[in-house]
Amino acid sequence: MRKIALLFPGQGSQKSGMGKNWFDQFAVAKQTFEEADEAIGFKLSELCFSGPAAELKMTEIAQPAILATSMAAYRVFQQEYGLAPTYLAGHSLGEFTALAASGSIRFADAIQLVNKRGIFMQQAVEQGAGTMAAVGGIEPSIIATWCTELSDETNSVVISNFNAPDQIVVSGHKSAVDALGKLAEREGARFTPLNVSAPFHSPIMRPAAALLALELDKYQYEEPKIPVISNVTARPYDNKDQIIPLLTEQMTGAVQWIDTMNYLKLQGITDVIELGPQAVLKKLAVKNAPQLKAYSLDLDEDAKQLQSDLVALAPAAPRAFVPRCLGIAVCLKNDNFNEAEYRSGVVAPYKELQDLAQQIEQSGEAPKQSQLVTAAGLLKQIMMTKRTPTAEQNRRWKQLMNDTGAQEWLVPWLSAQSDELEMEHSI
Numbered sequence: 082m083r084k085i086a087l088l089f090p091g092q093g094s095q096k097s098g099m100g101k102n103w104f105d106q107f108a109v110a111k112q113t114f115e116e117a118d119e120a121i122g123f124k125l126s127e128l129c130f131s132g133p134a135a136e137l138k139m140t141e142i143a144q145p146a147i148l149a150t151s152m153a154a155y156r157v158f159q160q161e162y163g164l165a166p167t168y169l170a171g172h173s174l175g176e177f178t179a180l181a182a183s184g185s186i187r188f189a190d191a192i193q194l195v196n197k198r199g200i201f202m203q204q205a206v207e208q209g210a211g212t213m214a215a216v217g218g219i220e221p222s223i224i225a226t227w228c229t230e231l232s233d234e235t236n237s238v239v240i241s242n243f244n245a246p247d248q249i250v251v252s253g254h255k256s257a258v259d260a261l262g263k264l265a266e267r268e269g270a271r272f273t274p275l276n277v278s279a280p281f282h283s284p285i286m287r288p289a290a291a292l293l294a295l296e297l298d299k300y301q302y303e304e305p306k307i308p309v310i311s312n313v314t315a316r317p318y319d320n321k322d323q324i325i326p327l328l329t330e331q332m333t334g335a336v337q338w339i340d341t342m343n344y345l346k347l348q349g350i351t352d353v354i355e356l357g358p359q360a361v362l363k364k365l366a367v368k369n370a371p372q373l374k375a376y377s378l379d380l381d382e383d384a385k386q387l388q389s390d391l392v393a394l395a396p397a398a399p400r401a402f403v404p405r406c407l408g409i410a411v412c413l414k415n416d417n418f419n420e421a422e423y424r425s426g427v428v429a430p431y432k433e434l435q436d437l438a439q440q441i442e443q444s445g446e447a448p449k450q451s452q453l454v455t456a457a458g459l460l461k462q463i464m465m466t467k468r469t470p471t472a473e474q475n476r477r478w479k480q481l482m483n484d485t486g487a488q489e490w491l492v493p494w495l496s497a498q499s500d501e502l503e504m505e506h507s508i
Contacts, residue, residue, distance in 0.1 A: 083351040083394050086168040087158070087182070088366070089151045089175035090357040091336075093277075095143045097132035099358035099379075100150035103157050104130070110153040113188070117149035120189035121196055125149060140278055141199030144174050145192045151178045151357035152188055154378050158356055162387065164394055165450050165493045166354075168317070168345060170310040172362060173242075173282070173336050174198075176328065183305035185321060190300050197296050201289035202279050202332070211280030213241060213252040214262060219270035221249050227264050231257050241282035242336045245368035250275070252283040282335055290332035297325045307493050315340030342369035352394060354378060354387065399485040402453055403438045406460040409477055410434060416468040426466025430459040453487055454494050461498065 103110035104126070114126040128137055129146050136142055151171075155178075158164075171179035174195060181191040216224055221243065228238050228251065238253030238261050251261055258280075265272040280286070302324050308317040311327045315337040318324065342365070345353070352374045355362040360377035367375055374390075376383040387394075410431050417423055437456055441448045448456075464474050478495075482488040488495070 084167045084349050085164055085394065086170060086345050086350045086353045087155070087166045087179075088353055088355045088362040089155075089169070089171035089178035089182070090147060090355065090359065090361050091171065091173035091175045092140065092143050092147065092281075093275075094357060094359045094361050095137050095147050096358055097130075097134050097137060099129050099146070100126075100153050101130045103150075103153050107153075107157050107160065109156045109160050113153040113156055114149055116188060117145065117152075117192050120192040121145055125192075138276075138278075139199075140203045141196055144195040144199040147174060147357060148178050148181070148191055148195050151175065152181060152191075154356035155182045158354070158378060159451075162391065164391070165454065165490070166307055167350065167492070168308050168310060168348065169305075170341050170345070171312075172338060172365075173312060173331070175357070175362075176309070176312050176331065178357070179309045180305065180318075180324065183307045183309050185303050185305045185309065185318075185324060186300070194296060194300065198289075198293055198332075201292040201296075202281060202286060205286050205289040206279050208278070210255060211253060211283070211285050212255045212258050213250055213275040213277050213280055214258055215244075215271070215273045215275060216249045216251055216261075216265055217247045217271040217273075219265065219268060221246070223268075224249050224251065224261075224265075227261050228253075231260050231264075237284060239283050240335050241280075243339045244336070245339060245365050247368065248365070252280040253285065254280070282331070282333065284333055286332045290329050293332055294325060294329040297328060310341050310344065312336045312338075312341070315344050338365060339369055342366060346370050346373070352376070399453075399487045399490070400441075400447060402481070402485040402487045403434065403441060403448060403456045405481055405485055406456045407431070407434050407438060409481065410460055410463045413464065413467050413469050413473075413477075417466055422466055427463050430462045434459050450490050453490050457491055457494055 100110065100114065104114055114129070117125050125145055126149070128142060129150055137146060169179040169183055171177065177186065177191050177195050180186045181188050186194070221240070225240055228240060231238050232253070236254045236257050238251050238257035240249055241252035242250035244250060251258060262272040262274070302321040304321050305318055310317055312331045313327050313334050318327065350373065353366045355377040358379055360380055363375045363377040366373055376387050378384055378387070415423070415427070434456060437452060441452060
């Protein structure tokens, strides 16, 4: 079975017109932009769709704009493709998007947070005092040595992004970055100054990191329903308690994107799909892991290719799963004699299960992953309404997975329900 990771871009991917195609075609995207407008208190959507480009490049605008566009893409992806990802990963700002997509941060909260993040980052240094540049064609270890040699207590340059083996980004005081550029050119390496407003992911961002930590502390967080890879550790978050410290550390630390892609490869990921404006992370995926199939939903040709590749991405799912859910729903003992609750929590979902089974049968195709998730959710509702004891629920779920082989299609859903249902991790 093919395994999918979803990738969310960071600042620099913004463009005038971003998200307009999804806004025009899908109600769920339109709703996403409307939620973003309400959360931030002005028409962020109009800036996404029409610019002007100069305003859209402002850090405090670009960050919520990209996050809103990426979340719109994520919701369209969920609705139209029905593929459950194994991991989520975002580049810098995109890590906030990944956490929002995983359910750890409310979408409206994420919009407000990255708006403040952008303000803090811009205020951390005087305009023009810091900068960033991409360096390629030379070993990262040599670049790291240059950074050490050129830095002191008042003037510094550091590696801020390990994007790909041939694309390292440095960040710091302009004079130190310029000096590194001269060393790079002398050694025949590529050196490309970046059009950014501040030296992100460097120690110069410490004041911004301190302010962000205070801001992050004002919000509530949930456990990720889908594993999210941290930029700092290149490993999944262990729990929600890591959100504040890791997002704070990310402000001054390097984005470990090479290690992130290597981790995804080691976990058996076969396909990565970038959700957001442009295709920066798709290109980096090709550089880091050419064996992976990479898509960007923002590219029409990729969106079409993804539709045609759905058979490979979601192979014949267990046909017996939905009928077995129906069978379990019927034979469960009922201990809830509230007629209204029984009608809404047993009769109605059972009818939905019947309709779903009929729909799958009439299509002549294997059930989609999204249909298996729907069926599992309906069975869970019936179990809870009938007040089925937890021990029996555990036994039923485990037997259902073993008998139908549906577990690998339902790993994210099962993980999200495990605490509530006290299901065993071995399910």
